[in-house]
Amino acid sequence: MRDFVETAVGFARTLRAAGVAADPERAHTLMAALEHLDVLDARDVYWAGRVTLCSRRDDLAVYDRVFAAYFGGERAGPARRPPARVTVTRRVAEPGPGGAGGRRERPVASTASRAEVLRRRDVSRLTAAERDQVNRMIALLAAGRAERPSRRLRPARRGRPDPARTVREALRRGGEITAVRRRAPGSRARRAVLIVDVSGSMAPYADALLRLAHAVVRREPRATEVFTVGTRLTRITGELRTRDPDAAMAAASAAIPDWSGGTRLGEELKEFLDAFGQRGTARGAFVVIASDGWERGDTARLSREMARLSRLAYRVIWVNPHKGHAGYEPLTAGMRAALPHVDHFVAGHSLAAYEELAEVLAGGEPPGGARGSTSRRGRSGLVG
Amino acid sequence: MMTGWAPGVESPAALGSLLDRRAYLADEGLATACFLALRMGRPLFLEGEAGVGKTELAKTLAAVLEVPLIRLQCHEGLDASQALYDWDFPRQILHLKAAESAGAGDVAELEAELYDRRFLIARPLLRALETECVLLVDEIDRADDEFEAFLLEVLSDFSISVPELGTIRARTPPAVVITSNRTREVHDALKRRCLYHWLDHPSYEREVEIIRRRLPAASERLAGRVARAVRALRTEDLLKPPGVAETLDWTEALLALGARDLDPAAAALTLGAVLKHREDQDRIRRSLGALLAPSPNGS
Numbered sequence: 216m217r218d219f220v221e222t223a224v225g226f227a228r229t230l231r232a233a234g235v236a237a238d239p240e241r242a243h244t245l246m247a248a249l250e251h252l253d254v255l256d257a258r259d260v261y262w263a264g265r266v267t268l269c270s271r272r273d274d275l276a277v278y279d280r281v282f283a284a285y286f287g288g289e290r291a292g293p294a295r296r297p298p299a300r301v302t303v304t305r306r307v308a309e310p311g312p313g314g315a316g317g318r319r320e321r322p323v324a325s326t327a328s329r330a331e332v333l334r335r336r337d338v339s340r341l342t343a344a345e346r347d348q349v350n351r352m353i354a355l356l357a358a359g360r361a362e363r364p365s366r367r368l369r370p371a372r373r374g375r376p377d378p379a380r381t382v383r384e385a386l387r388r389g390g391e392i393t394a395v396r397r398r399a400p401g402s403r404a405r406r407a408v409l410i411v412d413v414s415g416s417m418a419p420y421a422d423a424l425l426r427l428a429h430a431v432v433r434r435e436p437r438a439t440e441v442f443t444v445g446t447r448l449t450r451i452t453g454e455l456r457t458r459d460p461d462a463a464m465a466a467a468s469a470a471i472p473d474w475s476g477g478t479r480l481g482e483e484l485k486e487f488l489d490a491f492g493q494r495g496t497a498r499g500a501f502v503v504i505a506s507d508g509w510e511r512g513d514t515a516r517l518s519r520e521m522a523r524l525s526r527l528a529y530r531v532i533w534v535n536p537h538k539g540h541a542g543y544e545p546l547t548a549g550m551r552a553a554l555p556h557v558d559h560f561v562a563g564h565s566l567a568a569y570e571e572l573a574e575v576l577a578g579g580e581p582p583g584g585a586r587g588s589t590s591r592r593g594r595s596g597l598v599g
Numbered sequence: 600m601m602t603g604w605a606p607g608v609e610s611p612a613a614l615g616s617l618l619d620r621r622a623y624l625a626d627e628g629l630a631t632a633c634f635l636a637l638r639m640g641r642p643l644f645l646e647g648e649a650g651v652g653k654t655e656l657a658k659t660l661a662a663v664l665e666v667p668l669i670r671l672q673c674h675e676g677l678d679a680s681q682a683l684y685d686w687d688f689p690r691q692i693l694h695l696k697a698a699e700s701a702g703a704g705d706v707a708e709l710e711a712e713l714y715d716r717r718f719l720i721a722r723p724l725l726r727a728l729e730t731e732c733v734l735l736v737d738e739i740d741r742a743d744d745e746f747e748a749f750l751l752e753v754l755s756d757f758s759i760s761v762p763e764l765g766t767i768r769a770r771t772p773p774a775v776v777i778t779s780n781r782t783r784e785v786h787d788a789l790k791r792r793c794l795y796h797w798l799d800h801p802s803y804e805r806e807v808e809i810i811r812r813r814l815p816a817a818s819e820r821l822a823g824r825v826a827r828a829v830r831a832l833r834t835e836d837l838l839k840p841p842g843v844a845e846t847l848d849w850t851e852a853l854l855a856l857g858a859r860d861l862d863p864a865a866a867a868l869t870l871g872a873v874l875k876h877r878e879d880q881d882r883i884r885r886s887l888g889a890l891l892a893p894s895p896n897g898s
Contacts (some may be wrong), residue, residue, distance in 0.1 A: 244639075382692060494757075
């Protein structure tokens with residue numbers, strides 16, 4: 216048998232290659248654990264490794280596989296992640312400059328008004344240069360922070376007495392209480408959950424929407440969660456915490472296994488609610504779903520899950536890129552099933568639309584109130 | 600530095616049988632996790648669905664080790680003055696006023712008196728360092744992430760520093776159990792201090808055994824029927840699949856009604872003990888007969 220330290224370290228390294236966070240410190244803990252157990256007993260080694268090297272439920276299946284492979288005599292293959300798919304942007308031929316008359320060059324617009332025009336352009340119809348500029352503008356999009364009362368008390372001018380500060384003050388003045396210090400509940404960022412549809416029909420917008428998600432994560436990293444849906448649910452919050460937008464996009468695309476596939480929105484939503492939403496991720500949160508509502512699955516299920524979501528969330532916001540197009544009617548079956556449970560139905564095709572969305576996330580109303588007669592029953596009055 | 604808990608317990612199996620004697624049935628994995636946590640002086644980080652017995656484990660562990668259980672229930676906004684310690688301000692002021700009227704002179708001396716250990720109120724974490732105990736930090740995922748930072752500080756060297764008083768160090772570090780329902784990812788630095796164990800629903804045989812141990816009045820037949828029905832319910836795609844706690848509640852409800860067997864009528868009457876969402880109840884009520892039908896391989 217190989218040396219036991221070497222074996223333990225090698226096992227941890229193999230596990231790390233398979234995607235489990237079994238760092239050297241954890242390998243060290245494993246060795247400490249094995250001192251208390253029987254190193255020659257496979258069951259003891261299995262459990263010692265499992266409690267010391269794993270740190271989440273998702274690790275357990277990988278652990279079992281690697282354990283069997285490693286102690287069964289063969290090395291586990293390292294590649295788990297699919298090859299990175301960095302770019303989803305699709306270039307669409309730019310419509311020619313308007314007024315095809317004899318003009319040789321377009322009038323030079325000032326930067327400000329060019330930016331203004333760009334704000335309203337559909338992001339799926341941009342040239343590469345324009346796209347770069349829009350991407351930069353999205354990254355700068357400063358969504359205000361929506362707040363909710365916190366239970367943590369902070370010093371305040373009025374509120375309940377704060378004995379700690381009052382006494383400390385009094386002691387500094389030789390025991391004389393001159394003023395009663397007070398404290399009151401502070402406020403915290405309200406959680407935002409973004410669910411971005413990356414199926415085929417959303418492909419022209421997915422990149423911009425994910426960049427928007429990145430901007431929101433960057434602003435409130437602790438209070439934002441991002442998921443993608445398509446044929447499966449993927450949590451990409453961790454990937455989007457990277458500072459640089461392009462690096463974050465690359466990491467996210469590597470993590471998403473189902474780019475440009477179909478959509479099973481109802482099922483995915485259920486998976487989200489079962490695994491995250493109901494436990495607390497969606498409770499009291501702004502939940503944004505960015506999708507065109509092209510549901511390939513059962514729309515009754517979508518309707519049921521949307522109802523469940525609307526009971527958990529603080530506000531449900533549906534972003535549909537097609538809503539920005541003239542003459543759009545929510546006709547897809549999925550959209551019709553979802554709308555009764557949506558608080559705000561907003562467009563998601565241009566920078567201007569993203570700014571509106573940021574506004575809603577900051578606790579404001581979209582211009583024109585709950586647009587498109589979609590305010591949820593009885594809820595509209597609550598929006599302050 | 601530390602000798603570890605339960606030096607007399609030789610192996611995971613021995614610890615398992617001690618837990619067993621207190622009517623907590625731990626499988627091999629859980630027994631090993633607990634054994635290592637006690638031996639290595641590391642906190643045990645338990646994750647699992649609600650109602651699989653995470654909190655119960657800490658209680659039983661305290662009973663086995665014959666020490667008190669100190670529980671810190673986490674919630675949003677939990678801060679140091681609720682988890683670690685707080686100064687007893689009214690008593691400090693009283694003391695100050697008393698000293699003043701008695702005409703005490705030396706200010707420095709008076710100040711030192713004010714920040715004495717007797718004016719310090721120990722909250723669960725400090726109390727756990729001052730007594731030999733099992734410390735249960737329940738539902739850590741409910742607390743803010745700032746709280747994790749100072750919990751980590753306490754758990755890494757089992758000491759708390761009070762600026763006015765100095766460092767209070769545990770003579771015997773407590774045995775620590777931390778539970779989480781996974782509503783959010785707990786920080787990796789904290790998890791790295793701990794041994795991690797995922798607690799699953801028990802197997803059918805074990806669940807029958809748990810019912811029989813916890814509720815001796817339940818017949819073998821009733822326990823078997825309930826365990827089977829609960830297993831079926833867990834595959835039913837419910838909003839809240841029943842845990843062991845619900846299994847026991849349900850059996851207890853059936854016993855209270857004098858039921859000897861789990862028939863559809865008795866099940867319908869007691870469904871509220873096992874399913875706690877209206878949607879779940881509505882769905883199951885319709886298919887109760889099929890769900891309870893004895894399976895062909897007997898029961």
